[in-house]
Amino acid sequence: MSSDIAISASNLSKCYHVYRKPADRALDALFPWTKHRYEEFWALRDVSFDLRRGRVLGVIGRNGAGKSTLLQLLAGVLKPTSGQIRLNGKVAALLELGTGFVREYTGRENIWVYGGILGLSKQEIRERLEDIISFADIGSFIDRPVKTYSSGMYLRLAFSIAVNVSPDILIVDEALAVGDMFFRNRSFNRMKMMREEGKTIVFVTHSMGQFREFCDEGLLLEGGRVISRGSTSQVATHYLELTRRREDMLAQSGRLTRAEKEYLAAQMAKAIADRSKDLPRHGKHHSFAIGAGRFVDFALYDHHGNRTFVLETMKPFKVELKLVMEKPTEKLAVGYWLHKEGGEPLYGHNTLFLGLDLNDIKIGEPYTITFEQPLLLHPGSYCLGMGCADHLESHVRLIDTHYGVADVTVIGERDKMYFSWVEGPTRMSVSDQAGNVIAALQHQPKLSLSAEEADAEVRPQQSQEAGSPDLVRTGSQEGTRERQADG
């Protein structure tokens, strides 16, 4: 193994022995020659990957995909059933909440305990004590037993210790989700600093934004196997497709309980009802005519023409809505929009307000309405909404309106900061008291509807990703086929 590789996992598998009662487990361990009393559960199967020093690996996957098991194996808390892990350097792990704290000890004492476990000498701990306490920033709680801590304080202290013991490899489970916004930002900045120092980080997250922004490469687990490995955008796309398929499957196979279905229906009805209360702003009355028409399909394409739910900011994208009208309308408007969860539309368009005439479409036949736009929204998580309505003389009649049809992730350039939600041409200047301009800036975002132009800008970034020789994409046959079928 070259010293350049920080983590090397080969054919890792972890099989849990599921016992009906704990006593059976002890009996099996003490009398291994007797008949086994367990059932097997494979949390991980044949996971292999290498991670180079100084890289950040994001591990994503649905609940139960084996992410935590993988991290526990890397942290050394669990032993793999088969396969090998090689770690080059000192490992600090932040697994779930409350890293190995002794609940009765104070925060300060736990620093000593944890530092000792990580193999720091008393002198080393003493040197770092102040840094740890000031980064954790939990005030006088540092001298109280950790059992009195809130979950946020737990996390602050645990994270502060983990990053301050100067590990070579940092392993972080979804723990950071508990921290407040300020601490989360601080944590990410701290991890970015570590990345720049050449430390290796493995990171589990459910936030596609964090995944895209912070990680260098991704690993997608599903059912304990590696489904996708490579650049974050590739892995993120794969994941979102997986989630969508999964949700479709759930809805179709009726695995939702009846209570869940009723709840969802009620939520939808409530959302629509709430929405209708908001809309009179236009000075018109709204009513519903369910059955006058409906959306039968929709799709989102990125600037490469791939069907996806991950779009890049400032790049063109395409929305396709497939609509079947069942009754004639006076003045039909069809639109799509992107909105924040539970929020108002932020970005999108509508056929009527731009003056596109839809009155010729035939009843009962499917039509596809396509919108192509450059994406002016900044990176973040959005939802796709769509609606069609009849703009009558007296009021607007909503025909089929949906919010939150799909989750859309907008991604941006790595390490670039974005302010607010929407981009636009900007001029800024600073003038002194006399009115002299001392600094000025003009910003004209490059926008285009053509994929070629957008691609030209993207190329350098892609070649950089392709230049990493250790990026391998593995996947089960099944996973790959499904992906192709989908594209």
Add this chain to the structure above:
Amino acid sequence: MWRMITTLYTVRGHIWDFAVREVGQRYRGSALGLLLAFAYPFLMLTIYAVVFSMLLRGRVLGSISKSEWVLYLFSALNFWWPITEVLGGAPNFIYARANLVKRVVFPVEIIAPSMTLASLFHGLIGFAVYLIFFAAIEHRLPWRACALPLVLIPMILLCCGLGWLFGAIGVFFRDLTRITTPLVTAWFFLTPIVYPETVIPKRYVGMLWLNPVAVFVRQVREVAFYNRWPNWIELFALTMICFFFAFATYRVHLRLRPGYADVL
């Protein structure tokens, strides 16, 4: 076996740290602090002195006088308590520290020795109080008690072993806490602590070797009460027995250890 010794030697710092914290934690927040540690054996000794001086009504057991009887009793009891403490707490040693097992790479094997040392600390404080009483009653000190550290070695090994064994099994059998209480009581009465060995019928005395604590108590009384040197052969044999017990339970602990993280 050699590996057990080297492993424990490398983590000796942790064992000590944990023991110190365990002791410190018990007295943190109490107004009297460490004074409490002295107050407890002091109170116990006073209670025994008062109760037994009334109960025994001048009856003397063998050649032992009434006031000496209190010392005779306490010399053994004082070191029986730490064993009770370890045995009673052992089922929770690992179970209560699930955080450490599941979230970090923690040398779990240090818990039993740390707890043993922490309990022993109270035994030693009790012994200091005992010496004060001894001096007050006998107007001299049992100077051969300087051999006490050697006598305590088998007890430490025994406690570690109990900690490993019951700690490991306690993870899997949660009912163990209920079993330890009657076990402690039974063991207490099977050991010549509140009665002298001489009341045991001659042909059963040999069976005391089935109970290492009985042999241990005998040695403690030799040095601390009679001010005699311990029976070196018995002490050596006892140490070997306890060492092998500790080794065997350590192996059990190692065997069961991979399952800890799965169960907790």
